[in-house]
Amino acid sequence: MKKINFLDVITFLFVVLFLYAAFGKLFEYDLFKAQIGKSPLITGFADTVAWMVPAVEIVVAIALIIPRLQQYGLIASFVLMFMFTSYIAFILTVSPYVPCSCGGILNDMGWTEHLIFNIGFTILAVVGIIVHNKQEKRMNEIVSTS
Amino acid sequence: MKRKQFLILGGSALMCVAILMLLYAFSPLTKKMYRGGFERKLAPANDMIERKTFNLGFNSYYIAGITADKIYLGNWTAPLKLVIVNRALTDTSEVKLELVGLDSIMEPGSFKLAVDSPYFFVSHGVLPIILRGEIDNWRAKSIMPDSAYFFVEAVPIGGSSFVLRSFSTTNQGYELAKKTTSAPYFSFNYNLLQKQVDGLFCLDGQLGYSKELNKLVYTHFYRNEFIVADTNLNLVYRGHTIDTFSHARVNVTHIESRNQEMLISPPSQINKRSVISGKYIFIESNLLAKNEDVKNFRNGSVIDVYRLADGNYLHSFYINKYKDIPLSHFSVNNNQLVALFGRHLVVYDLNYKYQD
Numbered sequence: 001m002k003k004i005n006f007l008d009v010i011t012f013l014f015v016v017l018f019l020y021a022a023f024g025k026l027f028e029y030d031l032f033k034a035q036i037g038k039s040p041l042i043t044g045f046a047d048t049v050a051w052m053v054p055a056v057e058i059v060v061a062i063a064l065i066i067p068r069l070q071q072y073g074l075i076a077s078f079v080l081m082f083m084f085t086s087y088i089a090f091i092l093t094v095s096p097y098v099p100c101s102c103g104g105i106l107n108d109m110g111w112t113e114h115l116i117f118n119i120g121f122t123i124l125a126v127v128g129i130i131v132h133n134k135q136e137k138r139m140n141e142i143v144s145t146s
Numbered sequence: 147m148k149r150k151q152f153l154i155l156g157g158s159a160l161m162c163v164a165i166l167m168l169l170y171a172f173s174p175l176t177k178k179m180y181r182g183g184f185e186r187k188l189a190p191a192n193d194m195i196e197r198k199t200f201n202l203g204f205n206s207y208y209i210a211g212i213t214a215d216k217i218y219l220g221n222w223t224a225p226l227k228l229v230i231v232n233r234a235l236t237d238t239s240e241v242k243l244e245l246v247g248l249d250s251i252m253e254p255g256s257f258k259l260a261v262d263s264p265y266f267f268v269s270h271g272v273l274p275i276i277l278r279g280e281i282d283n284w285r286a287k288s289i290m291p292d293s294a295y296f297f298v299e300a301v302p303i304g305g306s307s308f309v310l311r312s313f314s315t316t317n318q319g320y321e322l323a324k325k326t327t328s329a330p331y332f333s334f335n336y337n338l339l340q341k342q343v344d345g346l347f348c349l350d351g352q353l354g355y356s357k358e359l360n361k362l363v364y365t366h367f368y369r370n371e372f373i374v375a376d377t378n379l380n381l382v383y384r385g386h387t388i389d390t391f392s393h394a395r396v397n398v399t400h401i402e403s404r405n406q407e408m409l410i411s412p413p414s415q416i417n418k419r420s421v422i423s424g425k426y427i428f429i430e431s432n433l434l435a436k437n438e439d440v441k442n443f444r445n446g447s448v449i450d451v452y453r454l455a456d457g458n459y460l461h462s463f464y465i466n467k468y469k470d471i472p473l474s475h476f477s478v479n480n481n482q483l484v485a486l487f488g489r490h491l492v493v494y495d496l497n498y499k500y501q502d
């Protein structure tokens with residue numbers, strides 16, 4: 001049986017996170033669109049953002065699963081998490097009020113908790129890229145010495 | 147980490163920040179504050195002088211009643227707790243209310259205490275229940291015969307009647323109703339609230355009662371109208387606040403998946419809070435006037451005062467933030483203004499006598 005390594009765990013966490021978030025939004029699409037429409041930063045582009053976010057989340061999840069695309073999936077995960085995190089930090093700093101636009105268990109967290117959760121996953125993405133590099137290097141060494 | 151990867155990560159991170167800054171630049175947050183098409187008559191700043199302050203320890207209090215010598219404070223998170231402070235803010239006492247027949251506290255935030263000598267009332271719109279007791283006895287019993295009269299707001303008038311804001315299934319929107327201890331126990335008056343958009347948000351507002359004039363007042367949150375009616379809910383007149391928004395500023399959408407109505411535009415409340423004192427109504431406004439200094443507006447709350455006898459605008463004044471905390475609640479009584487800022491209770495002397 002193949003040993004479960006650290007990279008698999010990281011990939012698995014991201015796939016679960018993105019698919020859970022994406023389908024949560026799609027399942028109550030009208031609610032999600034209405035909620036982000038209230039955000040002062042998004043209010044002009046709510047229609048576009050509403051379908052784009054879950055679509056990107058699903059695409060990145062797929063990239064993480066396909067071995068050849070895993071590297072790009074991890075980079076994309078970082079970019080996605082960094083974007084979400086910066087958005088929260090921005091809203092908490094400049095907005096006079098805080099709209100809600102998340103889903104599932106993420107909804108029950110306060111905004112500060114959500115920020116910490118996101119920072120954690122952003123760092124995890126960087127860790128994933130580093131571990132992926134190490135693994136790839138090791139695989140190349142094995143191949144070149146055989 | 148490979149150099150190429152590092153550059154991609156760094157570059158995309160910078161791009162994320164750039165995109166957010168662009169969104170911010172084009173967002174309503176960077177636009178200059180909207181100025182309404184009206185002017186305010188501002189009372190001189192020294193018309194209101196801070197006299198005394200008191201730290202209540204918690205920020206969950208509201209003013210449930212006020213007399214010449216006492217301030218009664220209810221508590222949103224502890225509905226059985228009543229704090230009584232004397233007007234000089236030198237003496238406080240705490241009372242635990244007894245609500246006969248209520249075994250458990252369901253939805254504590256829905257309880258509302260009103261103290262109106264010689265009675266005190268506790269209402270809860272979801273149970274629903276209205277209890278009444280006597281001051282100094284602090285034991286309340288249910289006074290309304292059980293029936294399905296759910297309400298969002300309830301204001302006591304006299305000792306045994308209430309005016310409620312409830313949802314009418316007939317008209318699919320809020321309506322005002324009268325609840326009495328004798329027949330007919332509950333009756334809507336459909337002539338007061340007039341639906342403009344959805345019947346819920348467009349009609350949202352605050353009920354109040356003027357004992358001196360024996361009149362009901364309903365102040366809309368999203369449009370410039372306040373309704374004055376007698377205690378039988380007959381319309382006396384429709385007053386207008388000084389701003390120009392006669393049509394409710396709300397964008398509402400229906401959420402099919404949860405069978406809910408939801409506001410989809412950023413908050414656009416015009417009138418925030420209204421307080422009645424004697425023959426005057428004090429409305430905290432959310433709109434900047436043409437002739438107003440933005441700094442003063444941002445530094446506190448602007449209160450517009452109207453005479454209830456004819457609905458005429460008198461003047462406006464500011465209640466500035468206290469220790470950088472915004473106003474949460476206020477009341478005007480006996481030439482003083484009593485205000486709550488978070489945990490702080492502050493009393494001001496008023497120069498202008500709101501007598502008649």
